[in-house]
Amino acid sequence: MAGRAGALAGWAALAAVGLVCLAPLLALLAQPGNWPGAYGWSVLRFTLMQAALSALISVALAVPLAGALVHRQFRGKATAIALLGAPFLLPVVVAIFGLLAVWGRSGWVSDLLGTPIDIYGLKGILLVHVFFNLPLATRLVLQGWAMVPPEQLRLGAQLGMGWRGQWQVFGAPILRATLPGAFLVVFLFCITSFAAALILGGGPKATTVELAIYQALRLEFDLGAAARLALVQLALCLAVGLIALRLVRPVQFGAGLALQPIALPRPKMLVWLDWMILVLAAGFIGLPILAIALRGLVGLGDMPASILPALARSIGVALGSGLLATMAALALAGLITRLRQGLARGVELGVMLALAASPFVLGTGLFILFNPILDPSDVALPLTALVNAVLILPLLLRLFMPALAQIKADYGRLAQMCGLAGFAQFRFVTLPLLARPLGLGMGLAVALSMGDLGVITLFASPDAGTLPMVMHRLMGSYQTAAAAGAGLVLVTATLGLFYVFDKMGARLGHRI
Amino acid sequence: MCLIRWGRALDIVFEGARIRAGGFEVLADATLPGGQITALIGPSGAGKSTLLAAIAGFAPLAAGGLLVGGQNMAGLPPAQRPVSLVFQDHNLFEHLSIAANTALGLSADPRSKTTEARDKVAAALGRVGLADKAQSMPGELSGGQRSRAALARALLRDRPVFLLDEPFAALGPGLRHAMLDLVAEISAERRLTTLLVTHQPDDAVRIAQMTALVAQGKLHAPQSTQALFSNPPDALSDYLGK
Numbered sequence: 001m002a003g004r005a006g007a008l009a010g011w012a013a014l015a016a017v018g019l020v021c022l023a024p025l026l027a028l029l030a031q032p033g034n035w036p037g038a039y040g041w042s043v044l045r046f047t048l049m050q051a052a053l054s055a056l057i058s059v060a061l062a063v064p065l066a067g068a069l070v071h072r073q074f075r076g077k078a079t080a081i082a083l084l085g086a087p088f089l090l091p092v093v094v095a096i097f098g099l100l101a102v103w104g105r106s107g108w109v110s111d112l113l114g115t116p117i118d119i120y121g122l123k124g125i126l127l128v129h130v131f132f133n134l135p136l137a138t139r140l141v142l143q144g145w146a147m148v149p150p151e152q153l154r155l156g157a158q159l160g161m162g163w164r165g166q167w168q169v170f171g172a173p174i175l176r177a178t179l180p181g182a183f184l185v186v187f188l189f190c191i192t193s194f195a196a197a198l199i200l201g202g203g204p205k206a207t208t209v210e211l212a213i214y215q216a217l218r219l220e221f222d223l224g225a226a227a228r229l230a231l232v233q234l235a236l237c238l239a240v241g242l243i244a245l246r247l248v249r250p251v252q253f254g255a256g257l258a259l260q261p262i263a264l265p266r267p268k269m270l271v272w273l274d275w276m277i278l279v280l281a282a283g284f285i286g287l288p289i290l291a292i293a294l295r296g297l298v299g300l301g302d303m304p305a306s307i308l309p310a311l312a313r314s315i316g317v318a319l320g321s322g323l324l325a326t327m328a329a330l331a332l333a334g335l336i337t338r339l340r341q342g343l344a345r346g347v348e349l350g351v352m353l354a355l356a357a358s359p360f361v362l363g364t365g366l367f368i369l370f371n372p373i374l375d376p377s378d379v380a381l382p383l384t385a386l387v388n389a390v391l392i393l394p395l396l397l398r399l400f401m402p403a404l405a406q407i408k409a410d411y412g413r414l415a416q417m418c419g420l421a422g423f424a425q426f427r428f429v430t431l432p433l434l435a436r437p438l439g440l441g442m443g444l445a446v447a448l449s450m451g452d453l454g455v456i457t458l459f460a461s462p463d464a465g466t467l468p469m470v471m472h473r474l475m476g477s478y479q480t481a482a483a484a485g486a487g488l489v490l491v492t493a494t495l496g497l498f499y500v501f502d503k504m505g506a507r508l509g510h511r512i
Numbered sequence: 513m514c515l516i517r518w519g520r521a522l523d524i525v526f527e528g529a530r531i532r533a534g535g536f537e538v539l540a541d542a543t544l545p546g547g548q549i550t551a552l553i554g555p556s557g558a559g560k561s562t563l564l565a566a567i568a569g570f571a572p573l574a575a576g577g578l579l580v581g582g583q584n585m586a587g588l589p590p591a592q593r594p595v596s597l598v599f600q601d602h603n604l605f606e607h608l609s610i611a612a613n614t615a616l617g618l619s620a621d622p623r624s625k626t627t628e629a630r631d632k633v634a635a636a637l638g639r640v641g642l643a644d645k646a647q648s649m650p651g652e653l654s655g656g657q658r659s660r661a662a663l664a665r666a667l668l669r670d671r672p673v674f675l676l677d678e679p680f681a682a683l684g685p686g687l688r689h690a691m692l693d694l695v696a697e698i699s700a701e702r703r704l705t706t707l708l709v710t711h712q713p714d715d716a717v718r719i720a721q722m723t724a725l726v727a728q729g730k731l732h733a734p735q736s737t738q739a740l741f742s743n744p745p746d747a748l749s750d751y752l753g754k
Contacts (some may be wrong), residue, residue: 031611411602413570413597413599414603416569416591416599417590417596419616419620421591428605428620428621433605433607509607
């Protein structure tokens with residue numbers, strides 16, 4: 001909706017994204033090297049297998065959980081649904097710490113059973129992935145329920161529809177519409193899994209492609225193998241990303257879904273089952289978070305001095321990445337909404353596909369690009385901010401584009417009629433009306449970057465890392481109390497920053 | 513904002529105009545008389561709103577010409593046309609106060625920075641009976657009050673052509689009549705060329721001196737409202753169900 005300057009910014013952002021994605025890709029293609037043979041195949045097999053299992057379990061559990069949330073009414077239900085988005089913001093390393101505190105060898109469940117549980121290897125990776133993706137898959141199924149017109153639900157209740165009828169009329173069509181997409185989106189997240197495999201996996205039997213890239217680059221310094229693995233990962237992500245783009249509905253973040261209270265008749269046994277599922281799900285998601293808080297509070301005093309500079313670096317990287325991502329996404333969304341439909345779809349698809357690359361694909365390419373010129377650790381923080389910004393772009397685009405299109409549809413003609421054009425239109429119409437999604441987008445970008453334990457591990461030296469790196473190091477050296485303290489600081493800072501930007505957006509939305 | 517000095521009571525002349533919008537076409541070859549209220553009446557999807565969009569500059573002509581007060585409108589952007597348009601909905605920016613929304617009739621800056629601007633805004637709001645609602649947000653107003661606020665902005669904009677695209681369709685009969693009377697009063701007072709899109713023959717009879725039927729993608733020549741409704745042509749009879 002802005003003028004010529006807006007279009008120029010959009011094209012510039014598109015060119016910058018193209019450069020950041022294509023330059024590393026060319027570096028990967030130009031890097032000589034051999035495909036790491038049988039090891040490479042076993043890594044690829046494991047990656048696909050763990051992603052498929054993670055997606056299958058998450059989606060299978062999401063169906064009864066979403067059903068229970070739809071059918072049962074309880075105080076705080078809206079908050080509970082909103083909180084399903086919380087694991088998405090939780091730094092992976094912190095979540096893993098919480099899961100270990102509950103399910104690990106010396107965790108609560110092992111204590112309760114009186115026998116230590118081993119969650120390392122595939123089991124642990126699946127546990128982490130289900131922890132993160134069960135809420136996501138549940139929200140996707142709930143979005144399907146939220147789209148059913150309330151009149152139809154009331155009609156079902158009025159007709160006294162039995163649970164078989166409900167299944168045929170509501171349940172089955174909703175699941176048919178949402179489950180393939182939910183499976184794919186979880187699968188896509190899990191094939192790019194790194195931190196879970198780094199902390200709980202490893203070894204020939206539990207290594208993902210991304211972990212193999214990290215090992216080739218940081219431990220063996222075999223740039224050729226890393227490049228080949230990165231290209232395989234890119235092909236994998238592109239293939240899944242393309243299918244997902246066709247099938248997956250955009251996930252709604254932030255506020256809870258507008259679910260209508262449903263008064264459909266339900267057999268007593270299913271009612272009890274609903275409550276049991278809700279309690280189990282609350283425990284599965286809530287207990288690790290509780291463990292983080294409890295152990296973190298105890299461990300605050302044990303934290304080493306290196307925590308504060310690491311926190312400052314994390315915040316710096318996160319703010320830089322958030323700002324870059326938000327500005328680029330705003331410019332790109334503005335460009336896409338002003339282009340003709342065909343071209344707009346092309347640009348959007350191009351950006352989404354270019355960004356199907358995982359952080360490790362881009363990171364490896366950038367490492368190969370920069371390595372001959374300078375020490376990659378010298379530019380670790382800005383590069384991490386850049387890669388994180390680029391990778392969060394699709395999510396922000398999906399947030400901003402519908403909002404911008406709505407503003408244009410609602411107020412485009414009125415603005416033109418009032419002579420509001422160019423900067424005046426941006427200042428008085430677009431910005432205030434877009435402030436809420438802008439704040440949410442910035443908050444998401446900052447939070448996700450705060451928790452990143454991916455590309456930073458490729459570049460940063462151990463003494464100049466971010467807070468997730470420091471926490472991982474503390475966990476690796478069995479300084480559990482200090483790691484717990486660091487985890488609490490990290491999660492507080494992450495959620496705090498998200499809250500501040502989200503609120504700021506909501507507040508600025510009403511001011512000009 | 514408006515660089516051209518426009519006169520009053522401007523005729524609107526469509527010269528063999530073809531307007532394409534959303535996959536269908538409207539043909540217009542007629543003169544809408546200046547300084548009067550003309551109602552555009554016809555079934556949904558016949559092209560009434562498209563005609564207003566063409567006059568306001570939102571729908572370009574595929575062929576033919578459009579003259580307002582003898583001046584060719586081709587290539588003139590909406591903000592520079594001698595036109596105020598009140599839409600069916602989304603007439604107010606929801607995030608701006610009523611005063612700020614009204615101030616947009618003066619300039620492209622909703623903040624009334626000078627005392628003169630503030631006085632003008634207050635006067636316009638007073639004229640439509642919203643003096644006490646200046647600081648309210650649109651969400652706090654009723655449908656009728658929102659329409660009044662849009663009229664206040666149009667008053668400040670002070671363009672000689674006033675287009676109303678069913679802005680009162682959602683109001684009850686009493687309120688709708690009050691709004692129509694206000695439009696008639698303003699139009700007469702300022703010698704505006706007013707086009708009112710409506711589905712209601714009553715609206716046309718109440719305030720429009722002239723009425724033009726828009727049916728099957730064609731603008732028919734306007735006739736005296738009284739004459740038209742007392743002896744309606746076949747197309748209008750079909751529409752009225754008579």
